[in-house]
Amino acid sequence: MILPAAGDTRLLAHGIGGREDLPIPFSYALLGAVIVLVVSFLAVGLLWRTPRLDGARAGRPLPPPVQTVLDSPALRTALRLLGLAATAYVAVAAVFGPDVAANPVPGVVYVLFWVGLVPLSLLFGPVWRLVNPLRTLHLLLARVLRTAPEQGLLPYPAWLGYWPAAVGLLAFAWLELVAPDNTTVPVLRTFFLVYAGFNLLAAAVFGSRWFDRGDGFEVYSTLVGRLSPLGRRADGRFVLRAPLQGLDTVPVAPGVVATVCVVLGTTAFDGLSNAPSWVRFVQSGVLGQVSAGTFGLLGCVAAFAAAYLVAALLSGRLSDGGRRSLPRLFAHSVVPIAVGYVVAHYFSLLLFEGQRTLMLLSDPLVNGANVFGTAERGVDFTLASPATIAVVQVVAVVSGHVIGVVSAHDRAVRLFPRRQAVRGQLPLLLLMVGYTLTGLTLLFAA
Amino acid sequence: MLVGVLVAGCAAPEPAERAASGQPSVTATATRVDGPVIEVRIAKGRVTPPPGRVEVARGDRVVFTVTSDVVDEVRLHGYDIDSELRPGGTTTVEFTADMPGLFEVETHDSGTQLFQLLVR
Numbered sequence: 001m002i003l004p005a006a007g008d009t010r011l012l013a014h015g016i017g018g019r020e021d022l023p024i025p026f027s028y029a030l031l032g033a034v035i036v037l038v039v040s041f042l043a044v045g046l047l048w049r050t051p052r053l054d055g056a057r058a059g060r061p062l063p064p065p066v067q068t069v070l071d072s073p074a075l076r077t078a079l080r081l082l083g084l085a086a087t088a089y090v091a092v093a094a095v096f097g098p099d100v101a102a103n104p105v106p107g108v109v110y111v112l113f114w115v116g117l118v119p120l121s122l123l124f125g126p127v128w129r130l131v132n133p134l135r136t137l138h139l140l141l142a143r144v145l146r147t148a149p150e151q152g153l154l155p156y157p158a159w160l161g162y163w164p165a166a167v168g169l170l171a172f173a174w175l176e177l178v179a180p181d182n183t184t185v186p187v188l189r190t191f192f193l194v195y196a197g198f199n200l201l202a203a204a205v206f207g208s209r210w211f212d213r214g215d216g217f218e219v220y221s222t223l224v225g226r227l228s229p230l231g232r233r234a235d236g237r238f239v240l241r242a243p244l245q246g247l248d249t250v251p252v253a254p255g256v257v258a259t260v261c262v263v264l265g266t267t268a269f270d271g272l273s274n275a276p277s278w279v280r281f282v283q284s285g286v287l288g289q290v291s292a293g294t295f296g297l298l299g300c301v302a303a304f305a306a307a308y309l310v311a312a313l314l315s316g317r318l319s320d321g322g323r324r325s326l327p328r329l330f331a332h333s334v335v336p337i338a339v340g341y342v343v344a345h346y347f348s349l350l351l352f353e354g355q356r357t358l359m360l361l362s363d364p365l366v367n368g369a370n371v372f373g374t375a376e377r378g379v380d381f382t383l384a385s386p387a388t389i390a391v392v393q394v395v396a397v398v399s400g401h402v403i404g405v406v407s408a409h410d411r412a413v414r415l416f417p418r419r420q421a422v423r424g425q426l427p428l429l430l431l432m433v434g435y436t437l438t439g440l441t442l443l444f445a446a
Numbered sequence: 447m448l449v450g451v452l453v454a455g456c457a458a459p460e461p462a463e464r465a466a467s468g469q470p471s472v473t474a475t476a477t478r479v480d481g482p483v484i485e486v487r488i489a490k491g492r493v494t495p496p497p498g499r500v501e502v503a504r505g506d507r508v509v510f511t512v513t514s515d516v517v518d519e520v521r522l523h524g525y526d527i528d529s530e531l532r533p534g535g536t537t538t539v540e541f542t543a544d545m546p547g548l549f550e551v552e553t554h555d556s557g558t559q560l561f562q563l564l565v566r
Contacts, residue, residue, distance in 0.1 A: 018524035019547040022566060274548075279559050280496045289557075386546045386566070 019381075020274060021348050021443075024390040029444040032394040036401050036436050040429055043405050044422055051414035053407070055248030059231060059239025070238050076130065080139075083131030093364035094192075099185040102366045106183040107357030109192075110176055115346040116354065117217070118339065121225040125232075128221035134196055135211050135218075138203045152207030161213060161254030164202070166262050168195070168216030170301065173266035177273065178293035219259060223335055226250050227403070243336070247407045250332035257331045261308060263338040264435065265301030267345050271442035272300065278446075304435070308334065311431035319416040319424030329415060330428055333408035337432060340400020341439050344393040348384060355379045393443050401436040405429060479540070484510035486560045488518075488531075488553065493560055501564040502543050509540045510551070512560065519554035522563065528554070 062070070069075060090108050097103045120127045129135065142149040172191075181187045203210045211218050227243040234249075250256065272278055273296060282292045312327035355377070362375035370376070384392070412425035481502060487494045502508050512520045514531035521528045522539065524547060529537045531553070543565040551560045 018526065019545070019549060020524075022546065022548055022564065276498045276562060279562075280498075283493065283497065283558060285491070381545060 019348075019352060021389055021393070022386045023445065024393055024440075024443045026444060028390050028394045029440045032398050032440050033437055035398050036433060036440075039402050040405050040433050043409055044425065044429060047406065047409050049413055049418065049421070051410050053244055053248040053410045055231075055241070055245045056234035058245040058248075059233055059241030061233075062238045062240065067238050079130045080136040083133045084136055086131075087133040089361075089364065093361075094185055094189050097185065097365045100366060102360055102363070103185050104357055104360035104364055105185050105188055107353060107360055109188055110183075111349060111353045111357050114172070114176070115342075115350045117221050118224055118342055118346070119350070121221045122227055122339070123230075125225035125228040125230050126218070126222035127225065128218050129211065132211060132215070132218055134199050134203070134215070135208060138200060138208055138211075141204075142208075149208040152203070152210070153205050156206040156209045156213060159254055161256065162219055162259045163255035164214035165216040165219035166255050166258035168214070169220060169259065169262045170266070170297075172216060173262065173269075174294065174297060177266065177270055178290060178297055180290060213253070220263070223250065223259065223263075224339055226332070227336060227339060243403055244407055244410070247332050247335060247403070248410070250335060252325065252328050252331075254328070257308060257327050257334075258305065260331050260334045260338055261305035262301055264334065264341060265304040266297060267338070267341040268304065268438065268442060269297045269300040270345055271446045272296065275446035307431055307434065311427040314427035315412075315424050318427065319412075319420040330408055330411055333404045333411065333428070333432070334435070336400040336403035336407070337435050337439075338400070340397040340436075343396035343400075344439065344443060347392050347396070348389050351383055352379055352381060355383075390443075394440070397436060397439045397443070401432060404432050408432065478507060479509050480506035481508070484508070484561065486510065486512050486551075488512065488514040488516070488558065488560070490515065491556065491558065493558060497559045497561050499548075499562045499564050501566065504543060504546050504565055506543045506565075507540070508543050508563070509538065510561075511536050511538045513537075514553075516556075518556060520551065520560065521554050522549060522551050524549040 061067070090105060093103060093108075094105045097105065117128060139149050142151075175182050175187075175191055179187065199210070199215055202214055206214070212222075213219065226246040226249060228246060229240050229243070231239055231241050231246045231249070233239050233241075273282075273293070278296070282289055286292075287295060309327055312330055315330070316326040356379050358372070359374050359377050359379070362372040363369045364371070408428050409425060412428075413421045416424040484500055512529075512531055513534075513536045514520075515533055516531070517533060518531040519528055520531055520537060520539065522541070524545065525541060527539060527541055529539050531537050543563070546565050549563045549565070551563060552558065553560065
């Protein structure tokens with residue numbers, strides 16, 4: 001992605017971020033791969049034989065005063081107001097600001113919001129549901145109409161599950177990685193108007209539960225937030241818990257596999273599309289730029305999903321004769337691998353372009369204002385050296401893999417008869433090794 | 447403009463500064479150039495040689511030339527160096543690669559990638 005530089009008063013054709021990460025050194029990729037293989041096969045042989053994870057009940061409850069504060073209506077209202085105010089501020093830039101490279105809107109959307117959501121959710125859990133301005137607008141509307149926000153015209157159909165979120169995330173990824181003029185203000189304005197209109201309408205039909213399951217950004221933040229040390233247990237109490245316990249609470253619902261595969265596949269495509277061989281293919285003119293990008297994006301998601309489904313079905317065959325719900329019973333274990341991919345691909349973007357966006361936000365209408373006093377701050381590229389970035393990338397991918405393998409192992413010993421548990425988890429283990437080695441290869445070669 | 451210069455880095459500001467303000471840098475008074483000059487031709491929307499990666503060391507003096515059959519502009523992302531392209535003419539860009547990373551060299555109007563510059 002290439003984001004136009006701040007000093008440029010015209011607009012560039014596409015993308016975000018003028019600088020991209022160097023390929024990681026081969027030694028890093030190799031070391032990562034070795035750790036991945038060793039951990040994976042040791043895990044199957046050495047890890048526990050009876051299930052140990054119980055996310056619904058695990059965790060150390062926070063002291064009662066902290067519980068009270070976290071649950072207080074004042075804090076909830078403050079967060080909602082914060083979400084509304086921030087959205088309004090950016091909307092002013094999107095509606096009244098000029099469509100030039102110094103407009104902060106593209107950076108806010110692709111860097112602060114989309115990438116920034118990941119570390120915030122990793123730290124604090126499902127933050128987007130607390131600040132989501134659409135949820136707040138829906139709540140206000142329900143207050144005015146004197147109805148309960150949960151109450152819709154129709155119950156949310158169980159079979160729909162996370163499917164709308166998966167489709168929404170794919171649409172956003174297409175906007176980010178393929179759509180022409182995707183860093184221009186009119187295109188972003190149109191996308192988010194349609195997105196807001198659609199979600200508010202759906203919430204009117206299905207009640208606020210729509211946001212839990214149907215809003216891609218909320219689902220994304222909530223899935224990533226399962227890895228957070230801060231969680232809410234089944235008994236309603238806030239607890240500190242291990243990421244593995246949080247992962248164990250990922251709902252087993254339709255569309256959860258699709259959602260995780262969309263995150264994995266689109267992030268992989270972002271890496272792949274940078275490879276010179278892909279650029280040569282696109283510019284060879286066999287397909288148009290947009291068709292080639294669309295084809296590549298959908299192809300990546302389809303490949304990751306197909307590999308997952310084959311592995312899950314094989315696991316079923318090798319354990320207890322196959323269950324139709326098996327793929328989604330293991331979807332949670334792919335979440336950390338997807339998060340590892342995301343961190344590896346976007347860490348430096350957030351670090352560097354995040355600084356630039358904060359700078360641009362200080363002058364939202366590009367008229368020389370300096371609201372936050374940050375307009376003149378440059379981008380400090382010394383915050384992370386290429387070596388530091390490479391270390392973060394490899395550590396993210398490898399840690400995601402380790403957490404994924406352990407959570408899949410625990411689920412396998414819970415679901416499969418004792419004797420078949422080891423055999424049954426082998427296809428999924430191989431799949432995870434494949435995902436992770438693909439991730440390392442993309443970091444090294446693309 | 448001020449921001450552009452800040453972004454472009456602090457070392458060897460002259461050519462970058464001039465290029466960023468729209469005037470192609472003049473390279474007749476050659477300082478030492480590290481490595482061969484990178485030559486790219488654009489004809490009928492095709493890039494020769496096809497886009498690939500050029501690796502240079504941090505601090506190297508880098509020169510590339512672009513020959514185009516249409517009016518356009520060439521941009522080195524990240525360093526934010528722009529130069530105009532004229533039909534039949536050859537544009538030369540010279541700068542010091544003082545910022546590590548992977549940077550795309552692209553045409554502005556057609557959005558065609560010419561090559562990627564890898565600064566280690």
